[in-house]
Amino acid sequence: MINLEIPKKAGALINQAYQAAAEVFRPISRKYDRAEHTYPAELDMFAALLDGLNSSGEGGAGAAGVRRNDDGGKGNRNGANLNLVLGTMEMCWGDVGLLLAMPRQGLGNAAIGSVATDEQLKRFSGLWAAMAITEPEFGSDSAAVSTTARLDGDSYVLNGEKIFVTSGERADAVVVWATLDKSKGRAAIKSFVVEKGTPGFEVVRVEHKLGIRASDTAVLRFENCRVPRENLLGTPEIDTAKGFAGVMQTFDNTRPLVAAMAVGVARAALEETRRILEEAGIAIDYDRPAHIQHAAAAAFLQLEADYEAAYLLTLESAWMADNRQPNSLQASMAKAKAGRSVVEIALKCVELTGAYTEESLLEKWSRDAKILDIFEGTQQIQQLIVARRVLGKSSAELK
Numbered sequence: 001m002i003n004l005e006i007p008k009k010a011g012a013l014i015n016q017a018y019q020a021a022a023e024v025f026r027p028i029s030r031k032y033d034r035a036e037h038t039y040p041a042e043l044d045m046f047a048a049l050l051d052g053l054n055s056s057g058e059g060g061a062g063a064a065g066v067r068r069n070d071d072g073g074k075g076n077r078n079g080a081n082l083n084l085v086l087g088t089m090e091m092c093w094g095d096v097g098l099l100l101a102m103p104r105q106g107l108g109n110a111a112i113g114s115v116a117t118d119e120q121l122k123r124f125s126g127l128w129a130a131m132a133i134t135e136p137e138f139g140s141d142s143a144a145v146s147t148t149a150r151l152d153g154d155s156y157v158l159n160g161e162k163i164f165v166t167s168g169e170r171a172d173a174v175v176v177w178a179t180l181d182k183s184k185g186r187a188a189i190k191s192f193v194v195e196k197g198t199p200g201f202e203v204v205r206v207e208h209k210l211g212i213r214a215s216d217t218a219v220l221r222f223e224n225c226r227v228p229r230e231n232l233l234g235t236p237e238i239d240t241a242k243g244f245a246g247v248m249q250t251f252d253n254t255r256p257l258v259a260a261m262a263v264g265v266a267r268a269a270l271e272e273t274r275r276i277l278e279e280a281g282i283a284i285d286y287d288r289p290a291h292i293q294h295a296a297a298a299a300f301l302q303l304e305a306d307y308e309a310a311y312l313l314t315l316e317s318a319w320m321a322d323n324r325q326p327n328s329l330q331a332s333m334a335k336a337k338a339g340r341s342v343v344e345i346a347l348k349c350v351e352l353t354g355a356y357t358e359e360s361l362l363e364k365w366s367r368d369a370k371i372l373d374i375f376e377g378t379q380q381i382q383q384l385i386v387a388r389r390v391l392g393k394s395s396a397e398l399k
């Protein structure tokens, strides 16, 4: 089995994240799965700790986003992306819903971290930001944004509806994708930081979900909502040559993160399954061919191979980001592989162990897994992106 060593200096961070996952997340995992829509207050202290780590540059378990222009040099950089995915894997081994519910670690924070100017980064520091792209009329086709942002004096006026916004109710602000001019296509789509309490910004409802129930998912409405013009992230110019690149850049950072979430949940399911199988006297033997082992052991080996592939692709995509290499292809490959694998692994683990009731967290993980193959781009969309990149086709040529 291929096993790449991770940098020694990441060891302390991984260990800390693992301890937190085991001691903070796991004990309350089932509680907040049952108590959907109740804020996990236990996270407050933990979030403060994470803020400290992030501000000291040792972050690694949140979604702070990683900037590409911090030193402009070449070669192996500080490993911030790698740290982030390694920390995320550990935390999601604990509980992915709780990680998604962590204050100040929203996907909007990743967007701010990735595309904000230095001034904006400073101004929005400490803000918990959700990310609102999806609308009632589209999910996968993010170029179809129909929420509008019209410049009026010193403000943009936002109108539209957003659905499925993770942390949409609890976060302090939402990064909203809106179009400056629908006729100019995807280049006119910009993101805006809209703070809670801004007149015209309303949380319409919070959804009841299959999994990740500790995390709130909201429907938001913007009606003549005035946002200061300096809350537009990045540049206001509509550069049709550059197109969508600005807002889409976020995905190069967030897809490896979601892949890491999937890897974490998959590892949790595999570890628990191994424990149950071994308790039942079924040994998993790496020195004998799978086909002469117990059928459950053979199935386990296959699941583990998928897990390893997802893990390695995730590390690769993060490593490339750290090394200033364009990673869109690898980020989509990691997300596609990890998203599909975690669903298959978690369900198969339920099958192998019979852990179908609330007595086992395997039951919960098999529900939590599905969203990881959906948000930040579904399985099919990742495959489409991979195919376009490999075949050298544009989005117009391959839909």
Ligand SMILES: Cc1cc2nc3c(=O)[nH]c(=O)nc-3n(C[C@H](O)[C@H](O)[C@H](O)COP(=O)(O)OP(=O)(O)OC[C@H]3O[C@@H](n4cnc5c(N)ncnc54)[C@H](O)[C@@H]3O)c2cc1C
Binding pocket: 107, 130, 131, 132, 133, 134, 138, 139, 140, 141, 163, 164, 165, 166, 167, 209, 217, 371, 374, 375, 376, 377, 378, 379, 380, 381, 384, 399
């Ligand atoms: C719990 C949860 C949390 C979420 N959090 C957020 C969030 O924080 N912010 C946010 O903006 N959004 C969020 N989303 C939305 C999520 O990103 C979308 O659900 C996702 O992008 C898919 O969009 P859709 O549901 O409209 O499916 P659709 O786009 O309608 O797709 C339906 C099916 O068709 C497939 N499909 C679509 N186009 C193609 C194609 N060209 N080729 C092949 N197959 C295709 C899709 O893969 C999918 O299987 C969240 C969703 C959920 C359920």
